[in-house]
Amino acid sequence: MEHEILFAGFGGQGVLLAGRMLVYAGMMAGKEVSWIPAYGPEQRGGTASCSVIISDEPVGCPIVTKPSALVVLNEPSLDRFEAAVRPGGVLIINSSLVRRKCMRTDVEAFYVPMNDIAAECGNVRYLNMIALGSLACAIAAVPDEFLQKAFVKQFGGKPGMVEANRQAAMIGAQCIKNARRMAGVR
Amino acid sequence: MQDKTSKGQLSVQQTPEKIFAITEGLQDTPTHYCPGCHHGVIHRLVAEVVAELDVLNKTILVEPVGCSVLAHNYFKMDCVQAAHGRAPAVATAVKRVHPDAVVFTYQGDGDLAAIGCAEIIHAAMRGERFTTIFVNNAIYGMTGGQMAPTTLEGQVTATSPYGRSGAHAGAPIRMSEMLATLDGAKYVARVAVNTPANIKKAKAAIKEAFARQLRGDGFTIVEVLSACPTGWGMSPVAADKFVGESLMKYFPLGTIKAAEVETHGA
Amino acid sequence: MSEKVLMKGNEAIGEAAIRAGCLYYFGYPITPQSELPEFMARELPKRGGIFLQAESELASINMVYGAAACGVRAMTSSSSPGFSLKQEGISYLAAGELPCLLVNVQRGGPGLGTIQPGQADYFQATKGGGHGDYRLLVLAPDSVQEMYDLTLLGFELADKYRIPALLLSDGALGQMMEAVRLDHEVKPVPDKPWAVTGRRDRETLNVVQTLSLDKDTLEEHNRVLQDKYALLRKNEVRYEALNTEDADLILVAYGISARIAKSAMAKARAAGLKVGVFRPITLYPFPEEALYETAQTTKAYLVTELSCGQMVEDVERVTHSQQVHFYGRTGGNLPCADELFDQILRIMQGKEVGGRAR
Known part of the structure; x- marks a missing residue:
């Protein structure tokens, strides 16, 4: 099974970190993994995206052009990448900032008001953790225990941060579970 | 004084007193430099200073491209030959690998003021703790007498056959004054070796530069106005005169900067 | 470990x-x-x-x-x-x-x-x-x-x-x-x-x-x-050869291109096509002998690089093969594995290979 994931948003929304944590979890789970940012001239507030691959086979090209899962944190990213998602793939949309709906009917789309949830968690910077939790739950690429290791690895040095970020991710995951229950998928 | 026998004749058993010898900093070999060229004098001054400071066995020469490209045949010390203009970059690394060594670059005006302008400025800016001996003879000697950045206005060279025009080629660059503006440069002096008196002053300046390096001061440079009789198309005597009457007018001699000596921990 | x-x-x-x-x-x-x-x-x-x-x-x-x-x-x-x-x-x-x-x-x-x-x-x-x-x-x-x-x-x-x-x-x-x-x-x-x-x-x-x-x-x-x-x-010659022994077509690539070539090879093998990958690890010294050896058994090569064709000249020189094809992308583009797979199919069907004129 190969998960080819694209995280996209504005610079500063933390898409690169979210991708890296997922990759770390994948590595700890014994999967073949790769992570690569789309890099360009430095611009504050410009677009940021990263490709993440979690696979049972060695990774070929690390750059994801036809994602099996797409996470978009802003509307330009949805406009740009929506068409590329593989049929049957997963599309997670930050509905706090993305005002329109997904046009595709052959993908499983989720709407998570990430900014609003982050604000409720006390800091808009939890946005990417909510995205990460949503994605991890939607695609189940990595067993949860390894994702937990990623939180410890990333935030272990700062007291309270592991729990706070883990909490944000759990809320993201819960949104996916709720949506699927509502849709009668599971 | 030589010892004499009672009959006033030299004794064959006794060795005459040595009144002159080649410095131990130089190899006992003829140089390829032209008659009247000042490189030989400058080599000797540097070698004497290094020997007098008793650091010959830990001195490293970084030689340039130009007439002194074969300086490793004349100096009795380890040497790295640099590409044209890059001696300050090479010396930067050499000194940082061997901070206890005495490192100097020996560069001409084409090497230092033209193609290697960036390297010398940035080495000085960083306060690299090596010494540069900058031989300014206002011409490219080795390649056959072409115009240098330090060629005087009106001076005829192979590539300024009508005389250097300020409007076309700009006015000559005064590197020492420019380098002295940088905080990293701790000692900057311009000297000449066209007269015995100037040679004495030149040696004192070179010694000061090396002594500062030994103390761990920052970048030190001694610019030596130098004659190139061949490139200038002059006799050696006329060339010495040209140094005094023309070069020195545009490039005045003296200590341009001698920063307060700082005490360094290391 | x-x-x-x-x-x-x-x-x-x-x-x-x-x-x-x-x-x-x-x-x-x-x-x-x-x-x-x-x-x-x-x-x-x-x-x-x-x-x-x-x-x-x-x-x-x-x-x-x-x-x-x-x-x-x-x-x-x-x-x-x-x-x-x-x-x-x-x-x-x-x-x-x-x-x-x-x-x-x-x-x-x-x-x-x-x-x-x-x-x-x-x-x-x-x-x-x-x-x-x-x-x-x-x-x-x-x-x-x-x-x-x-x-x-x-x-x-x-x-x-x-x-x-x-x-x-x-x-x-x-x-x-x-x-x-x-x-x-x-x-x-x-x-x-x-x-x-x-x-x-x-x-x-x-x-x-x-x-x-x-x-x-x-x-x-x-x-x-x-x-x-x-x-x-x-x-000091170093290389990696995958499935080259029985290959009818060998992809030759180094670095990032070799990863994509390997993915394309996996896809081709899954489709029953005898495709291998030869990856020089030392580009100098170029693995001349090993690559020449493959020329005794394989029918064709597909060289893929992020260039308009450079290593392909060494592949031609070494293999003496008349069937050295090239597929390159430039401008910062990387071919995807499907793209290479299409080229493999074309070669095996005797068609021209695209990507650039050669």
């Missing part, structure tokens, strides 16, 4: 270099390799080394020259336009027989080109680059792990043969993160009695210089260098 760590390719080079005992890094910022100097700026001072950001690529390569002349392990890195600027110094390093590690994290060209990945510096890397008759040992990693491994190997072989070694990478490998094991044994740095140290207690002088005004001396020096390159061709 040590734990795996997640690293960017550029950082893996830095970690390996420091573990190899390289305590001197000189460089100048350029995308997409800047993580390497940034890593060195962060790590070298902590580990007793010196990081120096030079005023230019020219200065940085000449600093490497100076440090290497002093007998220490030293390195620089750059990306294509910056690497062009280093060519003069590289010629001097080769002439002076100075061991060091050079890294080119290639981007697309020519000119300023793009900051996205490319592989169009193959000619420059393998055929000379600067002036005069010289070669570099050219290592081409295709994973972050190999960025690490081949950095260690590069330093080792550079010292063994007294040559500059070049790690020829690209923007994708430099920027990507993968799991890396950091448990490789590092061999001790050999003695360098030729190094410039100041005379100290030595009877003789050590001089590193590259000028020979005497014709026969320089000719002899060239012979010495050529003998060295012959030894490299004899002893």
Whole structure:
């Protein structure tokens, strides 16, 4: 099974970190993994995206052009990448900032008001953790225990941060579970 | 004084007193430099200073491209030959690998003021703790007498056959004054070796530069106005005169900067 | 077995270099390799080394020259336009027989080109680059792990043969993160009695210089260098051959392109097509014999590079095959595995191959 994931948003929304944590979890789970940012001239507030691959086979090209899962944190990213998602793939949309709906009917789309949830968690910077939790739950690429290791690895040095970020991710995951229950998928 | 026998004749058993010898900093070999060229004098001054400071066995020469490209045949010390203009970059690394060594670059005006302008400025800016001996003879000697950045206005060279025009080629660059503006440069002096008196002053300046390096001061440079009789198309005597009457007018001699000596921990 | 760590390719080079005992890094910022100097700026001072950001690529390569002349392990890195600027110094390093590690994290060209990945510096890397008759040992990693491994190997072989070694990478490998094991044994740095140290207690002088005004001396020096390159061709060829024994078509690719070739091969094999992959790991010495061997059994080759066709010339030269096809992408584009698979199908159906005119 190969998960080819694209995280996209504005610079500063933390898409690169979210991708890296997922990759770390994948590595700890014994999967073949790769992570690569789309890099360009430095611009504050410009677009940021990263490709993440979690696979049972060695990774070929690390750059994801036809994602099996797409996470978009802003509307330009949805406009740009929506068409590329593989049929049957997963599309997670930050509905706090993305005002329109997904046009595709052959993908499983989720709407998570990430900014609003982050604000409720006390800091808009939890946005990417909510995205990460949503994605991890939607695609189940990595067993949860390894994702937990990623939180410890990333935030272990700062007291309270592991729990706070883990909490944000759990809320993201819960949104996916709720949506699927509502849709009668599971 | 030589010892004499009672009959006033030299004794064959006794060795005459040595009144002159080649410095131990130089190899006992003829140089390829032209008659009247000042490189030989400058080599000797540097070698004497290094020997007098008793650091010959830990001195490293970084030689340039130009007439002194074969300086490793004349100096009795380890040497790295640099590409044209890059001696300050090479010396930067050499000194940082061997901070206890005495490192100097020996560069001409084409090497230092033209193609290697960036390297010398940035080495000085960083306060690299090596010494540069900058031989300014206002011409490219080795390649056959072409115009240098330090060629005087009106001076005829192979590539300024009508005389250097300020409007076309700009006015000559005064590197020492420019380098002295940088905080990293701790000692900057311009000297000449066209007269015995100037040679004495030149040696004192070179010694000061090396002594500062030994103390761990920052970048030190001694610019030596130098004659190139061949490139200038002059006799050696006329060339010495040209140094005094023309070069020195545009490039005045003296200590341009001698920063307060700082005490360094290391 | 040590734990795996997640690293960017550029950082893996830095970690390996420091573990190899390289305590001197000189460089100048350029995308997409800047993580390497940034890593060195962060790590070298902590580990007793010196990081120096030079005023230019020219200065940085000449600093490497100076440090290497002093007998220490030293390195620089750059990306294509910056690497062009280093060519003069590289010629001097080769002439002076100075061991060091050079890294080119290639981007697309020519000119300023793009900051996205490319592989169009193959000619420059393998055929000379600067002036005069010289070669570099050219290592081409295709994973972050190999960025690490081949950095260690590069330093080792550079010292063994007294040559500059070049790690020829690209923007994708430099920027990507993968799991890396950091448990490789590092061999001790050999003695360098030729190094410039100041005379100290030595009877003789050590001089590193590259000028020979005497014709026969320089000719002899060239012979010495050529003998060295012959030894490299004899002893240091490295490559990876996958499914080449029974292959009707062999994909030839290095670096990032080889990864995509492997994916395309897997797809072709799953479709019942006999496709293999031949990946040179040393681009110089080029794995001539091994590749020539495959020409006795295979029917055709498909060379794929992020260029308009450079390594393909070596494949043609070595295999003497009339069936050497080429598929290249440039501008920072990477082909996807499906794209290569389509080319494989076309070749096997006897059709023309696209991507560029050849």
